[in-house]
Amino acid sequence: MIRFEKVTKTYPGPGAPALDGVTVDIEKGEFVFLVGASGSGKSTALRLVLRETRPTSGRVYVAGKEINRLAGWKVPRLRRQIGTVFQDFRLLQNKNVSENVAFALQVIGKSRSEIRQVVPETLELVGLSGKGDRLPDELSGGEQQRVAIARAFVNRPMILIADEPTGNLDPTSSVEVMKLLERINQTGTTVVMATHDSGVVDHMRKRVVELGGGRLLRDQVEGGYGAAG
Amino acid sequence: MQLRYIFTELRQGLRRNVSMHIAVVLTLFVSLTLVGLGTLLAQQADRATEQWGNQLQITVYLCRDGDENPACQSEVTDPQLDQVVTTVADNPEVSGYQLESKAEAFEKVKELYGEETFSGPNPLLTEEDMAQSVRITLQDPNEFAGVTSAVTGLDGVSQVQDLRDSVGPILDSIDVLTIAAWGTAALLVAAALLLVANTIRLAAFARRKEIGIMRLVGASTLYIALPFLMEALVTAVIGVGLAAGALASFLKFGITDGVAQDLTFIPWVGWSEWGVAVVVVAVLGPALTLLPTLLLTRKYIKV
Ligand SMILES: Nc1ncnc2c1ncn2[C@@H]1O[C@H](COP(=O)(O)OP(=O)(O)OP(=O)(O)O)[C@@H](O)[C@H]1O
Numbered sequence A: 001m002i003r004f005e006k007v008t009k010t011y012p013g014p015g016a017p018a019l020d021g022v023t024v025d026i027e028k029g030e031f032v033f034l035v036g037a038s039g040s041g042k043s044t045a046l047r048l049v050l051r052e053t054r055p056t057s058g059r060v061y062v063a064g065k066e067i068n069r070l071a072g073w074k075v076p077r078l079r080r081q082i083g084t085v086f087q088d089f090r091l092l093q094n095k096n097v098s099e100n101v102a103f104a105l106q107v108i109g110k111s112r113s114e115i116r117q118v119v120p121e122t123l124e125l126v127g128l129s130g131k132g133d134r135l136p137d138e139l140s141g142g143e144q145q146r147v148a149i150a151r152a153f154v155n156r157p158m159i160l161i162a163d164e165p166t167g168n169l170d171p172t173s174s175v176e177v178m179k180l181l182e183r184i185n186q187t188g189t190t191v192v193m194a195t196h197d198s199g200v201v202d203h204m205r206k207r208v209v210e211l212g213g214g215r216l217l218r219d220q221v222e223g224g225y226g227a228a229g
Numbered sequence B: 001m002q003l004r005y006i007f008t009e010l011r012q013g014l015r016r017n018v019s020m021h022i023a024v025v026l027t028l029f030v031s032l033t034l035v036g037l038g039t040l041l042a043q044q045a046d047r048a049t050e051q052w053g054n055q056l057q058i059t060v061y062l063c064r065d066g067d068e069n070p071a072c073q074s075e076v077t078d079p080q081l082d083q084v085v086t087t088v089a090d091n092p093e094v095s096g097y098q099l100e101s102k103a104e105a106f107e108k109v110k111e112l113y114g115e116e117t118f119s120g121p122n123p124l125l126t127e128e129d130m131a132q133s134v135r136i137t138l139q140d141p142n143e144f145a146g147v148t149s150a151v152t153g154l155d156g157v158s159q160v161q162d163l164r165d166s167v168g169p170i171l172d173s174i175d176v177l178t179i180a181a182w183g184t185a186a187l188l189v190a191a192a193l194l195l196v197a198n199t200i201r202l203a204a205f206a207r208r209k210e211i212g213i214m215r216l217v218g219a220s221t222l223y224i225a226l227p228f229l230m231e232a233l234v235t236a237v238i239g240v241g242l243a244a245g246a247l248a249s250f251l252k253f254g255i256t257d258g259v260a261q262d263l264t265f266i267p268w269v270g271w272s273e274w275g276v277a278v279v280v281v282a283v284l285g286p287a288l289t290l291l292p293t294l295l296l297t298r299k300y301i302k303v
């Protein structure tokens, strides 16, 4: 589903590459943790999958397509197949929960009838059924992140990318978010999650890909946060 | 594509930035009006030169009885007339000439000022008051000096009128006005472009979070840019409309009901020339707002 082939990414300016010859292959339906120290290149790897940025050398494949070769106008179509969640939720403060989720469908031209049906379903999936009319600042951090996940998942993407989704959450909320991601993974969606949260990684026992200084340090099935785990 | 969304965004966008949009509309309005004015004036100059430049350039008025010119003793005699005609015909600069009789001259005057003025028991002018003339067309309208000096002073010639003398200053001032209108328009167009660019930057900044999310969930660039383009189009249409109105009132009150009443011998521009000016303005206005919007949205919302 996602394949990195000797991917190197050097940002303009001085400094070592953010990614340095990384080769990784993630199958459809997998749940993968991306771990590593700050600055090790996790976010860069996720940005490459979204084609927010392009590799300096090497190839990135998503769903069998080499996405660096993708024409610019096809990039939106790629992104419709990838849901994205961030540490800072990125909800629109002037829209309520339902509208935030619906927004993702509106802007890709889905019909109103489809939106009316799918949005409540998705809110139910993330456990926010009764809270569709709330504004984001009337919700807890964990609830806001679940709205963000609903928005990322409402279009049923093949891939869900999460960059430190529990970074701003207390342990209880983190557990709920992780349960939700696992449930989404069980529907067949490939989940890739960058995280510093050792508790979460150790508890979930999923595949762990560790980066250090832009290099692939470890790729372990059912791994823990640390190498010993 | 959801039109409702586009229109909601458009309305919000226009409201969010009212003062900026008004500034753009006003600048566009003034600059487009000046561009249109320049286009009208250029057409005015064209019409005038077409008429005067090609039809006739020099008129040689011959002596008549009671001529104001003291060199004229009497009505021009046939030998004198022959002499003038030969001089004109032999001149290599002349491409053609035509004799105008007193009767023909009288007809023209009547046409110009209306039959009534010259009929009745006590007319303003009679046919006898008119002068015969030789109307000369030149090979090159600019080479009038040679012919003028060749016929000036011949016996039986009362006056040589080169149309450049009377019309030249008018044409020159139309040219100056055209250049002034276009020059000022160019400055204002630059101002309009900067304002449009600034408006887009502010709007893109105000909407940066939405735009970020739209890109992330895979909205097409066109979809993201559409509210901006619509805003640009709306301001342009208003600007064009105002300019077209201003040009129409300039034409109506300034020309048709104004100078055209006093200076009837000049062929003045009319509604068809106004149409041309409006077309120019209607193409330029949207281009001025849409092109920078396209360029800048590509920059600000690049996928
Ligand atoms: N846009 C950018 N321009 C220049 N350098 C960048 C840019 N983004 C990231 N970098 C650099 O690339 C390296 C990897 O950054 P990246 O954000 O991928 O790390 P990370 O593993 O996500 O870190 P963190 O855990 O702190 O989020 C860092 O050295 C960072 O400074």
Ligand SMILES: [Mg+2]
Pocket (backbone or CB within 6 Å): A042, A043, A044, A163
């Ligand atoms: Mg990061």
